Amino acid sequence: MGEMKQPLLIKKGAEASLYLASWHGRKVIMKKRLPKKYRLSKLDEQIKTYRTIHEPQLIHEAKKAGVPTPTIFLVNVKDATIIMEFIEGRQVKQLLNKASKSERQILCLRIGELIGRLHRYGIIHGDLTTSNMILSSEGKIFFVDFGLGEKSKELEARGVDLHLMKRALQSTHFRFVEECFNAVIEGYSKVLGSETGKNVLDKIREIERRGRYIAERKAD
Amino acid sequence: MKRKTGESYCLGIESTADDFSVGISTFSGKILANIIDVYIPPKGGIHPREAARHHAGVASSVLEKAFKKAGIKPADLSILAFSQGPGLGPCLRTGATVARALASYLGIHLVGVNHCVAHIEIGKLETGTEDPVTLYVSGGNTIVSAFDSGRYRVFGETLDIAIGNCLDVFAREAGLHQRVGEPFGAVVERFAANGKKLISLPYTVKGMDMSFSGLLTAAINLFKKGEHKLEDLCYSLQETVFSMVTEVTERALAHTEKKEVLLTGGVAANKRLQSMIKAIAEEHDAEFSVIPREFAVDNGAMIAWTGILAYKHGVVTPIEESFVKSRWRLEEVEVPWVK
Numbered sequence: 001m002g003e004m005k006q007p008l009l010i011k012k013g014a015e016a017s018l019y020l021a022s023w024h025g026r027k028v029i030m031k032k033r034l035p036k037k038y039r040l041s042k043l044d045e046q047i048k049t050y051r052t053i054h055e056p057q058l059i060h061e062a063k064k065a066g067v068p069t070p071t072i073f074l075v076n077v078k079d080a081t082i083i084m085e086f087i088e089g090r091q092v093k094q095l096l097n098k099a100s101k102s103e104r105q106i107l108c109l110r111i112g113e114l115i116g117r118l119h120r121y122g123i124i125h126g127d128l129t130t131s132n133m134i135l136s137s138e139g140k141i142f143f144v145d146f147g148l149g150e151k152s153k154e155l156e157a158r159g160v161d162l163h164l165m166k167r168a169l170q171s172t173h174f175r176f177v178e179e180c181f182n183a184v185i186e187g188y189s190k191v192l193g194s195e196t197g198k199n200v201l202d203k204i205r206e207i208e209r210r211g212r213y214i215a216e217r218k219a220d
Numbered sequence: 221m222k223r224k225t226g227e228s229y230c231l232g233i234e235s236t237a238d239d240f241s242v243g244i245s246t247f248s249g250k251i252l253a254n255i256i257d258v259y260i261p262p263k264g265g266i267h268p269r270e271a272a273r274h275h276a277g278v279a280s281s282v283l284e285k286a287f288k289k290a291g292i293k294p295a296d297l298s299i300l301a302f303s304q305g306p307g308l309g310p311c312l313r314t315g316a317t318v319a320r321a322l323a324s325y326l327g328i329h330l331v332g333v334n335h336c337v338a339h340i341e342i343g344k345l346e347t348g349t350e351d352p353v354t355l356y357v358s359g360g361n362t363i364v365s366a367f368d369s370g371r372y373r374v375f376g377e378t379l380d381i382a383i384g385n386c387l388d389v390f391a392r393e394a395g396l397h398q399r400v401g402e403p404f405g406a407v408v409e410r411f412a413a414n415g416k417k418l419i420s421l422p423y424t425v426k427g428m429d430m431s432f433s434g435l436l437t438a439a440i441n442l443f444k445k446g447e448h449k450l451e452d453l454c455y456s457l458q459e460t461v462f463s464m465v466t467e468v469t470e471r472a473l474a475h476t477e478k479k480e481v482l483l484t485g486g487v488a489a490n491k492r493l494q495s496m497i498k499a500i501a502e503e504h505d506a507e508f509s510v511i512p513r514e515f516a517v518d519n520g521a522m523i524a525w526t527g528i529l530a531y532k533h534g535v536v537t538p539i540e541e542s543f544v545k546s547r548w549r550l551e552e553v554e555v556p557w558v559k
Binding site: 013014015036038040043046127129131167168170174207 | 369379497
């Protein structure tokens with residue numbers, strides 16, 4: 001794994017632990033998927049291996065799509081560990097509720113554009129929450145955590161991806177759901193065209209109606 | 221028929237799906253009665269109209285049993301609560317009709333209660349938890365929620381069918397036989413206990429949400445091919461769906477940083493699921509609680525208790541607003557009694 005100095009646990013997520021470390025003189029993030037005791041070891045191994053291999057691939061592909069992501073330095077499948085660039089900045093989650101209305105608009109518009117770029121390139125992020133977006137000190141928005149991502153250009157997958165974004169807004173930024181999501185769709189449509197934007201919106205509505213309890217769906 | 225002077229009572233009617241239940245609670249949270257009458261279909265799943273017919277048929281006897289058990293008379297009631305949604309339309313309407321008739325006759329206030337909120341509130345009452353991440357898993361629901369700013373927010377849920385539904389349908393398709401009074405989920409658990417081989421099934425977690433319908437189809441197809449032991453299929457099905465829901469619950473726990481996890485709903489009785497949720501609770505230094513089965517399944521006591529909480533905070537439901545809401549989402553409900 002090379003020279004690794006003082007890894008410092010900075011986030012114990014549900015799926016992986018993130019360590020801030022120094023690696024060959026660079027400030028890096030070490031993402032380690034730890035074994036989950038609650039899962040059977042065979043199932044755990046399958047899931048960890050799959051995600052450890054796919055995540056760096058998608059992170060790399062996202063760059064080609066024009067979406068800032070951390071640079072991958074090393075992948076160790078056996079240890080389920082990925083070493084990547086540390087992005088100096090703040091999570092959009094921490095900024096959004098405190099931002100002014102116009103700042104929120106701009107942030108969400110740009111987020112929408114970036115999601116549009118991913119989708120245009122055939123990448124589904126799989127976990128679009130504001131904790132997985134980092135506004136860097138240089139003012140770029142980086143997308144991280146592609147562990148649940150996949151390659152697809154299907155409308156269904158795109159719809160679910162954006163539906164998850166909306167659900168994240170509803171649980172964490174519930175005061176601004178409408179305005180934020182509208183701005184996201186506006187940015188998204190700028191990249192993929194208004195027709196695709198409209199089709200995806202229709203799809204999101206369909207997905208929502210499929211959900212268990214939606215007021216919009218006609219009563220039995 | 222003793223009645224302590226000064227004590228106030230609420231009667232709760234639950235009828236969202238296959239259970240018709242009446243519970244009676246004191247305003248201080250003592251559950252005096254909780255009578256549950258389950259509709260058992262002759263074969264197949266629950267037909268809403270048939271279940272509603274069952275509810276209408278047993279309503280008066282269940283009410284009578286509840287009053288007898290609680291040792292109070294109808295005239296002793298201060299308010300009457302009913303589950304207004306979400307659930308199956310015909311079943312909800314039957315319960316609502318009984319509630320309206322009784323409340324009008326007694327001249328007392330009616331309180332419409334959200335079924336999912338009630339599951340969380342009775343869980344808190346019975347286990348003593350205060351601010352948990354709640355995993356509510358039943359035949360009709362799979363919801364991971366936690367309180368934030370006036371409401372129970374939904375952090376993760378199923379994108380299609382509920383976990384209980386997934387297990388039930390598989391059990392029926394595979395022709396598993398229930399013992400008397402044994403729910404299908406318990407049959408799957410019994411078979412799974414003798415399974416050893418993990419068969420690969422689709423593991424579908426999308427962000428915080430889950431999908432079980434593809435997994436169910438895959439499991440049924442594998443069963444029909446007949447290449448695997450039924451015990452191994454039940455084992456693999458259980459391991460996969462429970463791992464998914466545990467992963468999402470753990471993510472909600474990590475995200476909210478709450479210090480309690482509450483497991484509720486009919487599927488909460490499953491020992492394997494309990495052990496998985498307990499493991500993530502320990503991992504995040506949170507306290508794990510599982511609610512006793514009587515209060516984990518759909519029950520009237522939870523409706524009565526939640527009705528009291530709402531009523532104490534000024535919530536009443538005038539008759540003209542007492543129509544049922546079969547798609548009433550958890551996060552639409554303001555819960556002013558939680559701070």
